[in-house]
Amino acid sequence: MTSLDLSDPNLPAALDLAVAAAREAGDILRRLGGQPVQVLSAEGRDIKTQADRDAEAAILARLRDASPWPILAEESGDQGVPDVGPFWVVDPLDGTLNFARGIPLATVAIALMEADRPLLGVIYDFCRDELFRGLAQPGAGLWEIAGVQHPLSVSAVSDPRQAILATGFPTNRDYSEPALREMIGQIQRFKKVRMLGSAAWMLAAVACGRVDAYAEDDLYLWDVAAGVALVQAAGGYVELNPSPRGRWARRVRVASRKSLWRPPA
Secondary structure, eight states, rough: OOOOTTOOTTTHHHHHHHHHHHHHHHHHHHHHHHSSSOOOOOOOOOOOEEEHHHHHHHHHHHHHHHHHOOOEEETTTEOOOSSSSEEEEEEEEEEEHHTTTTTOOOOEEEEETTEEEEEEEEEEEETTEEEEEEEEEETTTEEEEEEEEEEEOOOOOOOOGGGGGEEEOOOTTTHHHHHHHEEEHHHHHHSSSEEEEEEEHHHHHHHHTSSSSSEEHHHHHHHHHHHHHHHHHOEEEEEEEEEETTTEEEEEESSSGGTTTOOOO
C-alpha cells in the first residue's frame, strides 16, 4: 500500500470524510443518550454498550465506502492494518462509562495514521456539538463551536507549577502500588490535576488550550490517535510510545510546551 505524507493532496478529502463520519456517529449517540443504555458487558474496569457498536457500524460503513484504507477500531479490532501504509483508527465512543451514567463528557474519535505517525485527527464532542479537526502539523487545526471555526492553539503555559494536567486510569494500565506511586511522582509537579473519563476529550482540551498537559499509560491507540494529531496541529508537544501491555497499547505525554514534561537542563 502506498505511503502518505502530510503534503499529500488526498488528505484534505480524507479529513472531510472523517468529519462526516464523526458527525453521523455523534448524531446516533445523541439520540441514544436519551434512552436506557443497553450494557453488553461490564467485566473488570471496562464497559461495552450497544451504543458503541451502533456508532462504530456507521463510521466503518462510511469509511469503507469512500476510502481504500484498512481500519483499526475499538469494537471490531484490526481489519488488515498493514506494516506500511495508512490506516484509519476509530474510537466510536470514547468515555463509554460517562455516557452510560449520563455524564456529558464523551466523544467520537477518528484518526488516519501510518505506523505510529498521525496524519490527521477528528474529535467530535457530541454532547456540546464541538468539533475538533486537523492535519497533524502546526497551524492545520480548527475548533468549531456553534458553527463558528477557531484556529486550534495550545496554551502558552510552560511551567508545570502553573499548569493543569489531565490524566486518567485506563483499563489496561498497571494498578500495582509501585506503578501508582510512580504516576504520583510524575503528576505532583503540576498545579492542578483533572480526571475526566475520556482520553480523546482531554487531548482535545490540550489542543484548544483548556488544559496544558495530558498523560496516560497503557491505553490503546484508538483512545489517543486523533487527539495526538490535534495537539500537533495546535503546535503542542507530543510523545507517543509503545507500551509492553499489548500491540496497540501506548504511553502518551502531550503538552502545550515541551518544558512541562522535559524541563530544560
